[in-house]
Amino acid sequence: MEYKEDFCNLGFANIDIDRKVRRGYSEVIYSPGKSKVQLKRIARELIRNKQDLLFTRLDRDNFNYLKKSFSKLKYNALAKIGYLVKKSRVRKTSLVAVISAGTSDIPVAEEAVVTLELMGNRVVKLYDVGVAGVHRLMNNIDVIKKAKVIVVVAGMEGALASIVSGLVSCPVIAVPTSCGYGANFGGLSALLTMLNCCSAGVAVVNIDNGFGAGYFASLINR
Amino acid sequence: MEYKEDFCNLGFANIDIDRKVRRGYSEVIYSPGKSKVQLKRIARELIRNKQDLLFTRLDRDNFNYLKKSFSKLKYNALAKIGYLVKKSRVRKTSLVAVISAGTSDIPVAEEAVVTLELMGNRVVKLYDVGVAGVHRLMNNIDVIKKAKVIVVVAGMEGALASIVSGLVSCPVIAVPTSCGYGANFGGLSALLTMLNCCSAGVAVVNIDNGFGAGYFASLINR
Amino acid sequence: MEYKEDFCNLGFANIDIDRKVRRGYSEVIYSPGKSKVQLKRIARELIRNKQDLLFTRLDRDNFNYLKKSFSKLKYNALAKIGYLVKKSRVRKTSLVAVISAGTSDIPVAEEAVVTLELMGNRVVKLYDVGVAGVHRLMNNIDVIKKAKVIVVVAGMEGALASIVSGLVSCPVIAVPTSCGYGANFGGLSALLTMLNCCSAGVAVVNIDNGFGAGYFASLINR
Amino acid sequence: MEYKEDFCNLGFANIDIDRKVRRGYSEVIYSPGKSKVQLKRIARELIRNKQDLLFTRLDRDNFNYLKKSFSKLKYNALAKIGYLVKKSRVRKTSLVAVISAGTSDIPVAEEAVVTLELMGNRVVKLYDVGVAGVHRLMNNIDVIKKAKVIVVVAGMEGALASIVSGLVSCPVIAVPTSCGYGANFGGLSALLTMLNCCSAGVAVVNIDNGFGAGYFASLINR
Amino acid sequence: MEYKEDFCNLGFANIDIDRKVRRGYSEVIYSPGKSKVQLKRIARELIRNKQDLLFTRLDRDNFNYLKKSFSKLKYNALAKIGYLVKKSRVRKTSLVAVISAGTSDIPVAEEAVVTLELMGNRVVKLYDVGVAGVHRLMNNIDVIKKAKVIVVVAGMEGALASIVSGLVSCPVIAVPTSCGYGANFGGLSALLTMLNCCSAGVAVVNIDNGFGAGYFASLINR
Amino acid sequence: MEYKEDFCNLGFANIDIDRKVRRGYSEVIYSPGKSKVQLKRIARELIRNKQDLLFTRLDRDNFNYLKKSFSKLKYNALAKIGYLVKKSRVRKTSLVAVISAGTSDIPVAEEAVVTLELMGNRVVKLYDVGVAGVHRLMNNIDVIKKAKVIVVVAGMEGALASIVSGLVSCPVIAVPTSCGYGANFGGLSALLTMLNCCSAGVAVVNIDNGFGAGYFASLINR
Amino acid sequence: MEYKEDFCNLGFANIDIDRKVRRGYSEVIYSPGKSKVQLKRIARELIRNKQDLLFTRLDRDNFNYLKKSFSKLKYNALAKIGYLVKKSRVRKTSLVAVISAGTSDIPVAEEAVVTLELMGNRVVKLYDVGVAGVHRLMNNIDVIKKAKVIVVVAGMEGALASIVSGLVSCPVIAVPTSCGYGANFGGLSALLTMLNCCSAGVAVVNIDNGFGAGYFASLINR
């Protein structure tokens, strides 16, 4: 087996140009811990190699800085995603549902939604339908059952993933969030709940990782 | 304020004879870590002082030993409770529901049930109605709504307490169990789930503590 | 079984209008993580549906913002609760005691007190009676014994719940607080103490969850 | 919305007969914590309702007991799965790869494989290709790239999921195992590794949960 | 500064002969993890150097083996201590109190008592006076107040150390025990309780370390 | 037994006036979580009852505020202790040594030193003698051996307590500090080290609890 | 870059034949979790490819089984290592010291020693020289200073690695062991101590991983 040298070494970063071919999607840039200049040089290199731009967890301040150099860069403030997708993808016909337990979980849910939409998926959103009033979920059961994949975003006790999974036949991707306080321990409670889900058909991503859930859902929805 | 000397010092144990007056129920004996002889001497002292006997987590072997000395002692093998209640209490008219998520949670649920019944409560049981098939719970909603207090027993992700609490107006006592494996960490996952319950009206007892839940429910149901 | 559509979908929130009927009390709004505009829109929707308003963990800044739109909204700064209860409830005749171990635990205790009072309970407060000087508690034993339910709020080692429960025959709701330092690990020490209480008759809510304890106590005190 | 009463109440268990319609597959029985008699009664009820049988984590001893009543029941000793699938399913044409890091991870991997095969999937196995000798993986890259879904099973440091995901464009389901010692803390190390995977396209199930991974992979592979 | 070679190298062990001079007491042997032969050779070497013998956590089986070679070796089965103290020490006149919360904590308490007595202290024991019935403690307050040092042994929530310390002016040494279940996590709950004690005058030793508490109390009681 | 009402109820605080008699030292005020006004009212009440003032963890800002009302209040900025001790105590003749591992541990060590001195002890300080250069400790062995009690303050790996204890015959009180980073986890590493000390004669107080160590040492040094 | 197919696929194991060339030493077999037959087939394959045999954590029972097929296989019972090294290596001239804190740590230390010797190193052993009597270490300082690499094996508080490192100029490899009890939490205390070592020049391997330490030391000692 042979490796081609399909990456660009910037010293502080090795842009993985081969990724679009190998993995089906351009390298996505996780922004925290990178300086403004590093972000700009990475963006320039990706564009030079005809890649899409997708920056996750991008502060507005950093977005404004990048915007000066890349005027077509767009920003979703709720999801904290900066993006520049050169040509619009063909919409997939099947549906992905993104469901959040509470209002506080929405930023993480939106990160999943924007990721899904940029990767060409049709998305339906269902927010604040947590288990304290489960009829809010039940009344939307028809919409939920139409989805080919479901992303469930929940903090606190994270019980929503189990409930949703028990109602449907499609795979459910659970995203624990750090919303809550006390014995929630930064999202640990929701994470453990989701990993111990007694309903088969649930898999879990990292705490607050809306991007990862959206990306994974998009891989399924092909 | 003055203290009376209402306890019997056996050297290894101080039997709290005053407890029935002070707290409304005789001292309950937690059996693990006590030798056969210690259990027998405690039992004798309680009887001598006209107290009820209630041994929790009593092995059958220890029960058989005690049975020789106290022929009227009874045993519930599932709940691992040995008891000798001298006169039958007047049944309370209001209802306590004990609900378990799975079949494996039944021993803990039974510990709550037996405790409740020995303390004079009417109990209705609803087992194996966990969130993987929530319609099993929904179909029993009328029974559940009649309860004045509810005990919910669940391991794994422990989501059942949140669901039940969201459907009723009475207090829910949640008992996490150590049923499960992997990232359940001996009941920690269900414990954290229940503590982080987003539905108000839930309080939690120690992992596998069916006795404590039954006792607490009985205090409410007066 | 059928579900009615008793909720209002605001997109970011599904107001649970049915809750007052189903659970006996209007939906309570947990304020952190919600924007000013979201809080206002939720308040408006609740009022439009003739519900009470109760915002927990509401910053003064957010309260001031809401006050402009809802001039009758009141604020308890210590408990961080904003509320607008349309007609005064009939006071329940039985008593709830709220006991705190230290002065630093008072904000959490006050959250319980305000919640209890808004739900129509008579409350007696007993603050700074922790175990370092247990005679402060003992001298109030007569007051404590009159309560139908007791809420005990304690940080650091959280031993007060055990002591109180050992003296009374009513249910004790224990609230661990995050007060302390070092090996208190954000309230974990008090939480574990209370869960492992050797005195039956204690149930526990989440760390710093004064609201949950007050709500639960009110459910019992009917 | 209405619920039908499609479940059989055995007292200790509520068999979810509706599950095949609702979720696409019969209820799967998790065997630990259930008595021989309970297992038999559940099996009888499932068969009476024309469901498939699938018992996970079934000891040989329990299998032998069940075999007496259900002579067609089969057993995979490595995966600890007992099953009785009435008619053979049509094989799906697309491929699922199950990859294990070490020899000790094989029982968990086999649980995934048997689950996948019983649900009608074509499976290719690749065992003992962990990162200590990554060329063993690289030499099989062509097989791996043909898979529509990949299950990666790894204990110790659990790094294999990241590597595999970085090489392919399909979703990867990661199963941490409890194989290892010391600071592996019962599978925690592999679990955290997989949750923190820097390569998008990985979702995680509970420690040692081969069944859950196989089930989830099968849902994707439709 | 110069070091003398006051130790005996047995290959697998370096007997610290200098310890009696340097630290005031012979080296104490922690028995687990040592073979019968190793224990015997260590014992022989200590005796040859005119040291006392004190083996902690010694199984009866190992004691019986040692007894054959050292006929004067004595054994306290409850404390699991084997000892051979050549001449009786002069009793110290001041008193050490050893207090246990429950009957199950007695083995750890006895380890402290035997250690204290072998080191020449007068000891008073007070067992099963935990906080579930605090009057059992209060009635012994006169005895407690006479002590110059107090050892408090408690599992579960470990609240007894705080109570005792709040009543006295002498130092309190707290020993958490692993007695309990569920969220006691092997003694962690009692350990954290004791470390977070809000009453000054408490110091803590390792979980179940009755020997360490007795030794430390003896150092104080000089 | 009878309780006198020797405490002053300020509503938010119950000043324990009896403490000086009962426990040998006035109530010490832990300042965090108390408002300026609360601190002042507590101080006034203590003075009115002829008690000493000792405020731990007092910010300079709060000290300046109190200073306006109590002009004789003094402040040790390193130890963050405010105090007003009415008449100088007779110095005890025996010596307490306070030893710190590193320069960063000095604030905690100073908290112990100031506490000890205010309680009338003679103190010798030995700072920055950690195990990375153990000869710095060895060269002071003569001073160390003169102490009747030793307080050892150490962060990071906390090994100093074991070393010191192995060299002396007096009790050693170990104070873990939160100094360090990474896997020190806020002082957990030093705490566990000290609890697991293989040298008998060590007891431990809470992380960063210099006051508690000084107080405990003073109780011994009588 | 190209990969050769230097491994043997046995289905359950891929023997990494290339490892001797690539990494300088044959693949070492970790025995737990492998069946007798698997161990034998792996051994046969390694021998067929002219590799050395080294089985770690091999039970005597498994050794006896393998011995029947491979009569030249040798066994070190203390280290639980089975080995068959075809030709004796040239002894390296520089020295490795293996130091253990206590007698109970010897099995882990021996695993390091045997690994080192099989890889051709000269080893000096120094056992039971823990910090409770640091002069036992100091008296051997000349031997220690001659070593080119040092392996320190310690459980409980694990302080020995810091002490040793502070005395020498060569690299120290620290092996935490699970020896101890209570708050040692299976070796966690020693692990954290060693990771937080304030003396530069220490690196750590997994709990009880004597083999890993020996292997790493041998890589340095070339």
Next chain:
Amino acid sequence: MEYKEDFCNLGFANIDIDRKVRRGYSEVIYSPGKSKVQLKRIARELIRNKQDLLFTRLDRDNFNYLKKSFSKLKYNALAKIGYLVKKSRVRKTSLVAVISAGTSDIPVAEEAVVTLELMGNRVVKLYDVGVAGVHRLMNNIDVIKKAKVIVVVAGMEGALASIVSGLVSCPVIAVPTSCGYGANFGGLSALLTMLNCCSAGVAVVNIDNGFGAGYFASLINR
């Protein structure tokens, strides 16, 4: 054995002048927790004793302060190291490779690099070659194989150390970083991954401890 008094007591610090002779390198100063004045006095003392200066984790603000007194002091802002090395060391001929998984890990990697260079090592850097695109690593395999020691710096899942170690025959020092979010728990995930490395030849230093890794690598590279 005798100790010389080769240290300078500044009261708050004991400068270990003997260290250069004993351990081969001057005492390195960990800056956090030390005041500006303390840092300056330590620097003056080291210079007066003809030692090198090396301050780790030095803020630019503190550097600027020191620069006024020590005009030759230099600063590496990325590594946060201030240094003043009096005469240039002879470069060692063998090579150390420092490899980082991501761009965010570079500050920790640079701390290792600067430490290595100041200690006279030849260093090659390879940044952002994490496992999400393993070909970036593979293409540099020739450089990697030339190294005598390798430092691998990685956060998130920390899998890079295992991969690199599996490819080479030299020792690998793994540095977990706190880069990541959610279930990374401040670097715990990478730490556990590296400790559980299934590839022999890896040892681990504390989270974010680039200095410690560089120092350890330099000790090997002699």
